[in-house]
Amino acid sequence: MAMDAVLNLGSNLAKVPLFTLFKDTSNVFRNDELGIEIAQIAVPAALALAADPVASLIDTAFIGHIGPVELAAVGVSIAVFSQVSKIAIFPLVSVTTSFVAEEDTTGKLSTELQENATLEDDFAVNKEMEELLPKAESTHKSSPVSSISTKRVYERRHIPSASSALVVGCVLGIIQALFLIMAAKPILNYMGVHPDSPMLIPAQQYLTLRSLGAPAVLLSLAMQGVFRGIKDTKTPLYATVVGDVANIILDPIFIFVFRLGVSGAAIAHVISQYLISLMLLWKLIEQVELLPPSIKDLQFSRFLKNGFMLLMRVIAATFCVTLAASMAARHGSTSMAAFQVCLQIWLATSLLADGLAVAGQAILASAFANNDYDKAKATASRVLQFGLVLGLFLWVFLLVGLQFASTLFTEDTNVLNLISVGIPFVTATQPINVLAFVFDGINFGASDFAYSAYSMVLVSMMSILCLFILSSSHGFYGIWVALSIFMSLRALAGFLRIGTGMGPWSFLRT
Template identity: 70%
Template sequence: MADKLISIQDGSRIPICSLFRDTRLVFKADNLGWEILSIAVPSAMALTADPIASLVDTAFIGRIGAVELAAVGVSIALFNQISRIAIFPLVSVTTSFVAEEDALTAASPLVEDGESLEEGSILKAEINELIPDKDGDVQKPNLIHMDSNVVKVEHKRRHIPSASSALVIGGILGLFQAIFLIFAAKPLLHFMGVNYDSPMLKPAQNYLTLRSLGAPAVLLSLAMQGVFRGFKDTKTPLCATLAGDLTNIALDPLFMFVFRLGVSGAAIAHVISQYLISVILLWKLMQKVDLMPPSIKHLQFDRFLKNGFLLLMRVTAVTFCVTLATSLAARQGSKSMAAFQVCLQIWLAVSLLADGLAVAGQAILAGAFAAKDYDKATETAARVLQMGLVLGLALAFILGAGLPFGAKLFTRDVDVLHLIKIGIPFVAATQPINALAFVFDGINFGASDFAYSAFSLLIVAVVSIICLLFLSASFIGIWVALTIYMGLRAFAGFLRIGTGSGPWKILRK
């Protein structure tokens, strides 16, 4: 009885208590806090840079007219959702695998592939030089020999099989996506609610077809971002993304208004920016990793496909929910779609700030689990969840106060502005829920709990789709259904960790 009382007071055997342990330390500037922020802040900035660039596109296109704004909104939603089907599993699996391989490599940095410490490694040679010889004298190390070995190790590019696999898969998927979107643009837009006689069809098809040419660059760059995240380096992707997005923003008015290409100019600018990002990332990655594997067997396609398929199920469910919501908004007319596009872009862009914490949690946790450092895993999970909740509350306040004044940046249409104001309370109030949902995802991915993440989201998607179909008669109803969807996502993540099941049995110890 006494032991049980101590356990309840201590909270160490109650999994849910581990998530709220030491909440006063949420902003403590200790080593873990700095490690999380050093990964999360650049990652969040990189993640939000592209949606912000899309918002800039939206603002420029809104100056042309409400029809063009709605058309591009449908095309962006379609392109992004189809991209997510390929990108999300690839990036998430890559981050976890690279973090695990990097952690194991760090444990024995001087050992080459297939070579043990007992079989002629550099470390063994240096240790032997310090062992007394037959006369009892300590052998002096050959400093010249040691220095040359150290230099050789420091400058040797690492062999990370997952990095090579991710690039091959990303390139192939990008080509398939480009071909698919170019040839199926019209029927896909029709599925999204753009009828063949709609004035939105031509600008939507032009934008989607041109932007699809950048699909290979998008998937390659995001696969490389997954590799850098696994190395806990989110600054390099940030610099590359900023360079690309600033190029996009600079080219938008040039192509759209100076060359008078309209929505096609916005798509061309975006494609150029994506290829610039991929070139920068590839150049930087080649300096760190040997991307040519020793043989085809070193490419871990089976491991990628197994876990990637689970996440493919998950992202397909997520994608269908958001795509269905966009389609239902488009069926209500161009004004409803234009307002929904603005609200959705803001909703997604701001929510991705919390995804930076998810990336940090995933990268740190994957390394901690690989090294069997379960204390760090528990502490990391608790800290990023607490940070996520605080961030979500702050974003809710900022958006609730600022969006009523900022909506005019996107359109001057009175009817569209009225609908945007209806959506603002949902965009703002759901931020704490969104933040927790994203962070729970990152934590479960860090624990390689891909199966639970996939099957739980399938259940969430079924319930959410039913809600969308029943509530889609009005603009408000669609946002109520999306709120239910994000709430169920957060609850699914909470349920796994809060009950201490799966890999989180460590919270019961």
């Protein structure tokens, strides 16, 4: 009886959604079709996502050798630009990826049905022609099937969401550029850079010049969302690497040779962003039909409705991180410089997990469009297990590497001392950060945008409260404790949705 009870308990636990996602962990690195598909999407996506923060890290390293004031000033400006950009970028890219993946999948199904019907008709016509025409003449005539197949090879995909994303990206990029250029000084004042601060002039110069690249940033990210949706993450990687290499080459030329200082760093970054956008647009035109036959095909209402839900989400998350940067700036240039270095490392490494999130989102969106719940469950399970392994690896790697790498960013002793305070938080939160990003991608793949928005608002409200309390009582240390709480709550929100089999994940309970 006792053995039967144990077996029944084990059987019941196996049906709990949480346990279904973490079963068969021994197969996490299995070289099967799903594992290869995830790797082919995730690895290029992760490298492309990490490239921009790495470029910002290199900017930070170059500027850090100008002086701690310039490093802190650029730190505030990058924080402002990045967080304002995320307000537009995150909803744009996430919605685009899901919609493009769904439309591409349904379009392929529709095309296959049409091709099958056409082939049947063609075979019937060919049979009649063979009976009516002499055999030799029939042999020399080109087959309608081959001409149709040849034509289809060169047909571009018809994906209305791709055109919608580009239109929205262009408009948002222009609005963002105008907003940051006109409101640079008040925003910096809000961030703790007061009129009498030595950081104000270099921070304003950098922010104003870098804002000129906002249209290119938004457009390139919109196109990356399209490429992710069609499961092509190699093209964005190539374009991003070329642009960032150009940035790295131009940085020392503009900063030191032309003696433009922080302005030179901003100009180099803007040039690299426009280069990336041009390369992506050129490749996208080859693959996707960007001019729909009717304005109704753009489906702006559906695009904007779900985009607004994610806009709520990203505003809540962005406000929390921006507030943390503002509080670090209020403690002085030394605190802000140390915070900038730690934050850039934190984001650069954590975004490696976003590659897994992109793979999960693209594959899951296709699976849900096909009502293939077995593949949906297998994909969610595999990317979560990959995420846990990646998080543990980053924890160990950063724990060892950051002890020696801090001096690459600055030689100021006071800044280095504060960086050493932030390093334990940057390293220890890596597994949590990775799972939080992966849960986001999984929920986006299921088009569960409403839950993602409302849960993030609640998480941010709780985290902001912790930020105010801990920053005032424990300073720089308290800021990082609050950010660690923020990421933990984000991971918990994703865990609860899928682990309990709620919303689109109710099939996990059957």
